[in-house]
Amino acid sequence: MITDSQTLEENFYASADVVIVGSGAGGAPMAYQLALAGWNVILLEEGQKHSPYTFNRQSWEAMKEMYRDSGMTFTIGTPSIPLPMGRALGGTTLINSGTCFRIREEVFAGWKKEFGLSEIEMSDLLPRFEQVESILNVQETPVELLGSNNRLFSEGAQKLGVMTKPLYRNFKNCKGVGLCVFGCPENAKQSMEKNFLPNASELGAKIITSARVEKICVKRNTVTGVEGSFLDDRKKRRTKFKIDAPVVVLSCGAVHTPHLLLSNGIANGSGQVGHNLHIHPATKVIAIFDDIINAWSGVPQGCYSDDYASEGIMLEGFFLPPAILSFALPSLGMKLKKYMADYSKMAGFGVMVTDSSHGKVIKGMGHMPLIFYNLNQTDTDKFVKGIEIAAKIYFEAGATKILLPIHGFDEVSSIDELKKLHQVKISPSDLELSAFHPMGTCRMGDNPKTSVVNSHLESHEIKGLFVADASIFPSSLGVNPQISIMAFSLFAADHLIRHKDRYLI
Ligand SMILES: Cc1cc2nc3c(=O)[nH]c(=O)nc-3n(C[C@H](O)[C@H](O)[C@H](O)COP(=O)(O)OP(=O)(O)OC[C@H]3O[C@@H](n4cnc5c(N)ncnc54)[C@H](O)[C@@H]3O)c2cc1C
Ligand code: SF4
Known part of the structure; x- marks a missing residue:
């Protein structure tokens, strides 16, 4: 079921096996794969649902509706760079160009060499790329x-x-x-709201839009759920919600996932949360x-x-x-x-x-991260x-x-x-310049001192807390990232499914 939070009661409470935060390239495949395995999934998305029949054909108006901050997100530094991001059901995939590249083997090999990634091989990713490409109808x-x-x-x-x-x-x-x-008016581009999300919903996943997660609840180094606000049409807080779950997956993108972790002051023993930002x-x-x-x-x-x-x-x-x-x-x-x-x-x-430059995301006022980057x-x-x-x-x-x-x-x-x-x-x-691919701000690796999540994308410090989005890449990918994010997300979902007993009581 895909529900706008405006139809839900005040001070909403629910429980689930897993809460996924964000419905883009990372969150949507995770929701589908876990729902397929019979998990009780709740996915929360801050943006709203849009449809090809209601897309605004005025480009500035379309950006106002589907892009975060109307597309006016900039890095601070030299030069200052526009870094637009989607805020909608389907995340940035709703408003991207639809280009699909697999990660290059030499880039993955470089990550293995520098960061270990002992639990993942290229051979683990290949079947997930095939699954993604088949579901998204990827073709020349x-x-x-x-x-x-x-x-x-x-x-x-x-x-x-x-x-x-x-x-x-x-x-x-x-x-x-x-x-x-600006959102494909022909319904042709296979962004997340056309495949993984409706498929997850048909399998029983509850998808709630206009729902912003603000707090990650943690007890004795184990995640227990999330809290946040349901928003009205003007993105203002309408009421609070709370959802309990033994697994929380953050898929808010490489700017908002680190911001959420920094705002909560968690999972940052390495000091790397928000650092190593690459933007292509x-x-x-x-x-x-x-x-x-x-x-x-x-x-x-x-x-x-x-x-x-x-x-x-x-x-x-x-x-x-x-x-x-x-x-x-x-x-x-x-x-x-x-x-x-x-x-x-x-x-x-x-x-x-492929940037060797890197920047950082730091906590700004309220829900506004600050993004620093010098070329x-x-x-x-x-x-x-x-x-x-x-x-x-x-x-x-x-x-x-x-x-x-x-x-x-x-x-x-x-x-x-x-x-x-x-x-x-x-x-x-x-x-x-401009940039469209933020990544790297919660990088994966074997060493808890130099990375935020392990190669199954679980926090080194908090049991049950996962990151599945562009934040996890340890360096600039070199190619448009959407299907690589999806393949890694499916890999992490399959890990959760295999180790269900470890997480679900
Ligand atoms: C104009 C443009 C064109 C692009 N073209 C391509 C392309 O052709 N090919 C390609 O591979 N890549 C492209 N990209 C990049 C690609 O779309 C992104 O890299 C990818 O979607 C990132 O996936 P993600 O899961 O990290 O985040 P996103 O897809 O951005 O999803 C994050 C979602 O989380 C939600 N969220 C954030 N914080 C919260 C919160 N606290 N509570 C609830 N929800 C929250 C956001 O609203 C958003 O919907 C393009 C990007 C842009 C801007
Ligand atoms: S039909 Fe859709 S996918 Fe094709 S070019 Fe137009 S907007 Fe892009």
């Missing part, structure tokens, strides 16, 4: 849905000897209308052509190049509706108006960096290289102007002009 983006932006970029890349490939995505009957990050910083290169491109048609994130992945640079397609893109262009006033008049002649590609020079240099490659590719494809996200190089008109990028030192503060 068909060529006919790539749209002219991805096609032009691929043509330019080919001329330079750079290989592009269609991305794997979770969709059924995608029409390529290009609004994935990203930026975009905008090309302007003489001809009409209509880059909005087709799947925005349709193809990619991983030719430079070993250097920590991924190139992935992107495009945005005019209202949002106009905020991302390097200009104001008449100049911006002139650029926007060329909207139909624009194309765009993203550059994402280092190594990652800055990766950006300059990635931006230059993407710009060269677009020039090869016939672009006449490129708008670069580097102060002082806002507009370039030839490959020759790009050489100027090497004549000055470009520092972190010169870059205009």
Whole structure:
């Protein structure tokens, strides 16, 4: 049953085998797998349920409804970086681009080497990836849905000897209308509220929306449940609730899970809660052509190049509706108006960096975490290289102007002009970035002194307290994280199922 808390009584009380907090990439598969095994599951989600029939088609309005803080979440540091997150049934998967990558074997091997992870092998993850990919209908983006932006970029890349490939995505009957990050209006993107969550609900899981967990109850180093507030339509506290359970899984995402732990002052003997934040910083290169491109048609994130992945640079397609893109262009006033008049002649590609930089989440006022992050020079240099490659590719494809996200190089008109990028030192503060993949703030590992959870994702200190979301990754993943989060979550769920007697009395 999926219920909005506004229909529930005041001072609500219930008990369950497990309480899962958050309904995104981590929480939803956990709810499904445990419900399938017959567990009495309650999942609590702070956001609301949305449907393709009620999605707001005005991009700013859609962000207000489905994104936390209307999408205006920023890091503090140099440069300050927008870090949007979903707050809705389905978590950030409701408003993501639908790209699906498995974790790279070399990244996993690096984690094993540095952090032990003695209870998990790649062979444990492979069947979980297969399960996720089957449930989410993950498939390669068909060529006919790539749209002219991805096609032009691929043509330019080919001329330079750079290989592009269609991305794997979770969709059924995608029409390529290009609004994935505002909630797919075609019901095509297979985000959590279309599969794991309704399936869990059919198996008996109780899913309650507009329910914010504020307290994790712990007795003698064992978790006993959660307390929090049911919210009204304006996200204000309506009434309190309490749920008792011997297992609590935190899946609030890599910003709010550490914030909840820090606010409760628990599970932080290592001092690592909130630390080691990686965000996969990203930026975009905008090309302007003489001809009409209509880059909005087709799947925005349709193809990619991983030719430079070993250097920590991924190139992935992107495009945005005019209202949002106009905020991302390097200009104001008449100049911006002139650029926007060329909207139909624009194309765009993203550059994402595997960050060696790291930041931290600390406790802010009330429910507002503070996110600190400074980009280092190594990652800055990766950006300059990635931006230059993407710009060269677009020039090869016939672009006449490129708008670069580097102060002082806002507009370039030839490959020759790009050489100027090497004549000055470009520092972190010169870059205009955004980020979509926070991770790492409750990292897993064998050593309780250097990690927050073990490789079954259970707290080293509090029995029955698990973390299953992007917080657990010990370093920057290097690829879009959603299905890796799901695979780890299923692994932890299967551990709980195998050891039921240890937790449920
Ligand atoms: C615009 C955008 C595009 C993206 N595109 C891709 C992509 O194409 N491919 C990809 O792999 N990844 C993508 N991502 C990232 C991906 O969606 C996230 O990494 C993933 O969803 C994170 O999963 P999670 O479980 O950690 O958190 P989330 O999915 O964010 O879920 C956390 C949930 O917990 C809820 N919550 C938080 N605190 C509480 C509380 N105290 N009580 C109750 N509920 C709470 C939140 O409201 C939220 O719904 C994108 C992200 C964004 C913003
Ligand atoms: S491109 Fe359109 S139809 Fe396809 S998944 Fe995205 S929003 Fe849905």
